[in-house]
Amino acid sequence: MHKGVRIIYKLHINKLFDKYLTLVTLYNIALGVWSGTIYLYMKNIGYSYSQINLFLMIFWLCTFIAELPSGMLSDYFGNINVFILSCLIRSIGLFCLIFAAGHIWVLLLCAMLTGVGDSLFSGTLDSWFVNKAKKVNSDFIVKNSFSIANTVSTIFSLLAGFLGAQYLANINLSYPIIIGSVILLLPIFIALNEMESIHLEQIKFSGVSFSLSGNLSKNIVKSNKPFFYLSWTFLPITFIVAGPFNQWQLMFQTNGKIETGWILIGVNICGILGSGLSSFLNSRSHKIIILIFLSFLMVITTGISVSTSYKILAILFFLMHVLITSTDEVFRYTILHNNISGNNRTTLISFNNTLNAGANLVVLFLNGWLSDTYSIRFAWKSLAIVGFIITFIGYLILMYKFRKKETT
Numbered sequence: 001m002h003k004g005v006r007i008i009y010k011l012h013i014n015k016l017f018d019k020y021l022t023l024v025t026l027y028n029i030a031l032g033v034w035s036g037t038i039y040l041y042m043k044n045i046g047y048s049y050s051q052i053n054l055f056l057m058i059f060w061l062c063t064f065i066a067e068l069p070s071g072m073l074s075d076y077f078g079n080i081n082v083f084i085l086s087c088l089i090r091s092i093g094l095f096c097l098i099f100a101a102g103h104i105w106v107l108l109l110c111a112m113l114t115g116v117g118d119s120l121f122s123g124t125l126d127s128w129f130v131n132k133a134k135k136v137n138s139d140f141i142v143k144n145s146f147s148i149a150n151t152v153s154t155i156f157s158l159l160a161g162f163l164g165a166q167y168l169a170n171i172n173l174s175y176p177i178i179i180g181s182v183i184l185l186l187p188i189f190i191a192l193n194e195m196e197s198i199h200l201e202q203i204k205f206s207g208v209s210f211s212l213s214g215n216l217s218k219n220i221v222k223s224n225k226p227f228f229y230l231s232w233t234f235l236p237i238t239f240i241v242a243g244p245f246n247q248w249q250l251m252f253q254t255n256g257k258i259e260t261g262w263i264l265i266g267v268n269i270c271g272i273l274g275s276g277l278s279s280f281l282n283s284r285s286h287k288i289i290i291l292i293f294l295s296f297l298m299v300i301t302t303g304i305s306v307s308t309s310y311k312i313l314a315i316l317f318f319l320m321h322v323l324i325t326s327t328d329e330v331f332r333y334t335i336l337h338n339n340i341s342g343n344n345r346t347t348l349i350s351f352n353n354t355l356n357a358g359a360n361l362v363v364l365f366l367n368g369w370l371s372d373t374y375s376i377r378f379a380w381k382s383l384a385i386v387g388f389i390i391t392f393i394g395y396l397i398l399m400y401k402f403r404k405k406e407t408t
Contacts, residue, residue: 013133017145019194020129023187025153027087027121030183032157034094034176036165036264039249041173045101049250049376053368055111056246057361062115064357073120079128080194082120083187090117091184097177128194158268165261173258224348226339229401231352233394234332238359239387240298241325243367243380244305244318251306251376252315266319274326281327282334292395294328299388306377 034041042052074082093113100106129145164176244251248267249260281290301321305314340348363383370379 021149024149025156026187028153028157029160030180032160033164034180035161036260037169044173049371050368053364057364058111059115062112063119066116066119079124083124086117086120087184087188091181094181161264162261169258223341233398235359236387236390238363239383242363267322270319270323271326274323275330277327278330295391297324299384302384306380
């Protein structure tokens with residue numbers, strides 16, 4: 001390729017990347033600005049812990065159901081078109097929260113809209129950027145584009161979350177949600193000139209085709225037994241992590257000035273550190289022993305966090321819990337991938353995600369009931385103990401079952 005042509009291609013792709021980075025960053029800022037206070041807002045307008053968890057359950061249920069159809073919609077109608085639809089639906093869902101006080105049906109409608117909006121966003125911008133770049137230069141290699149975009153957008157999202165929690169929410173708890181809803185509309189104006197034409201005559205809704213026959217499904221199970229054993233064994237971890245993951249705002253914010261912005265920064269930093277630590281652990285042997293130890297540490301840090309009367313100490317142990325949880329999550333996910341055989345990786349990971357979605361729905365229901373009946377502290381502690389006991393038994397069975405075979 002001529003040097004001048006390469007320079008022109010590079011300029012086109014750089015310009016395209018700048019637009020992609022802007023869209024991703026604006027979207028993450030819109031989500032970040034309310035991320036540290038949304039549950040405080042719902043509690044402030046009169047909803048119980050069970051009702052807040054019902055909101056979460058509907059959100060995750062809609063996200064799970066809409067995930068596959070959203071991919072099909074992107075293929076049919078264009079990635080950038082579906083991205084615009086995602087921004088619009090999620091913006092409406094957030095804005096409707098302002099009118100949810102005393103109207104549970106409005107709260108559930110908001111959960112459905114934000115859940116569908118979240119699913120519609122999944123992968124749209126990434127696919128759009130790569131497809132457009134390939135049209136400019138068919139030899140284009142993604143390289144560090146996604147990493148750079150993720151790093152930049154995460155930094156801005158963190159700043160937005162801090163400002164939303166520490167400043168806007170202290171003026172009015174509804175402000176971060178309103179501003180997040182407005183910011184979600186901004187990417188639409190940037191993306192409008194990238195809208196893709198829709199050729200309805202080319203669309204063939206022939207229904208969902210299930211390519212896996214009964215025999216093939218049996219072959220997948222037979223050749224991936226370690227994966228299925230691990231997938232089921234990992235489920236009880238949800239009992240330990242669901243409460244702290246979803247309720248930390250409600251746990252650590254007392255009456256007075258809202259200060260969850262600082263905790264939000266700590267949560268994200270610990271998440272990043274945990275991901276790095278998991279890379280180190282993946283080079284170690286005796287992985288199931290490590291998993292048991294990590295689960296034990298999660299329960300201990302949770303127990304101390306909810307038992308101490310010193311707020312600073314409680315927050316520090318909660319952040320330790322986040323660090324360990326992040327390490328464990330990436331560590332388990334890597335082990336799952338390492339135990340997949342054949343060409344059905346996406347199918348098997350989808351199966352694992354389905355199990356996790358079901359487990360989350362059950363645990364969120366129990367957590368909400370225990371929080372209302374007793375307290376958040378009791379809910380975290382009791383579910384963590386139950387989760388560890390079941391997890392520990394599962395790991396022991398796993399060790400016994402594969403004592404003569406290296407599974408990890």
